[in-house]
Amino acid sequence: MTVQLILKDGVATVTINRPDRMNAVDQETAEQLESIWQKIEADTSVRCVVLTGAGERAFSAGADLKSESDASGLEYWASVNPNGFGGIASRQTLNVPIIGKINGFALGGGMEMVLGCDIVIATDDARFGLPEAKVGRLPMAGGMTMLQRMIPEKIAAGLMMTGRMMSASEAKHYGLVNAVVPRADLDAEVATWVKDIVSCAPLSLASIKRTIRDTAHLSIEAASSINLPSTLRALLSEDSEEGVTAFREKRAPVWRGK
Structure with missing residues (x-):
């Protein structure tokens, strides 16, 4: 298996395990990732996902251009996953928080997979980039449509039109990264974010993620007028009552996800 999935205490850790190829994604790896996302979506016990790459060199170098299964030209365009690169860059059906652990x-x-994460924690030596134009390709599995929505247009254009790399500190400055830490502190930093996430009501988190995703393109007035099913479900849930009760009783809430 080129992708590992570990489920423990409501946390799904997904690791691309091709360190000898800088965790580049070939067809087999892409299929495994898609299968894993579907499995996580069907598992209501999952409260948080951590996505990372094996080894210390790369989170992922993107498509494996050395793979014999790598497509090109119109075949490459036709083979793009509608959920974005790795099945996660622009996925609309996974409603649990995803932490990108960028090593x-x-x-x-x-980088397109990073754009699909809700929270991103990176080592201080991490580097980000969309160098597709250097090899006659396009960042069309999420990059071209998402990056300029997350950072200033000129910065996004500069990255994509030159293939240059952005440092972790630059990425944090522009809001692509939540925290930058020394490599030795990466596990501990991610663990604190996971702990904070799983302490929150799962239906509230699902509604927040869904609202961010579905209303980012709308004005505040238009977004505020939308009653998403996930919002109503969270507000009318047993967990909504439990949260207030636990606060009044000065105890930790027991979330049931319903």
Whole structure:
């Protein structure tokens, strides 16, 4: 298996395990990732996802251009996953928080997967980039449509039109990264974010994620007028009552996800 899935205490850790290829994604790896996302979506016990790459060199270098299964031209365009690179860059059906644990280079499709994460924690030596134009390709599995929505247009254009890399500190400055830490502190930093996430009501988190995703393109007035099913479900849930009761009783809430 080129992707590992570990489920423990409501946390799904997904690790791309091709360190000898900088965790580049070939067809087999892409299929495994898609299968894993579907499995996580069907598992109501999952409260948080951590996505990372094996080894210390790279989170993911994107598409494996050395793979014999790598497509090109119109075949490449036709083979793009509608959920974005790695099945996660622009996925609309996974409603649990995703933490990107970036332990090195995140390039091409690797960066597109970063764009699909809700929270991103990176080592201080991590590097981000969309170098597709350098090899006659396009960052079309999420990059071209998402990056300029997350950072200033000129910065996004500069990255994509030159293939240059952005440092972790620059990425944090522009809001692509939540925290930058020394490599030795990466596990501990991610663990604190996971702990905070799982302490929150799962239906509230699902509604927040859904609202961010579905209303980012709308004005505040238009977004405020939308009653998403996930919002109503969270407000009318047993957990909504439990949260207030636990606060009044000065105890930790017991979330049931219903």
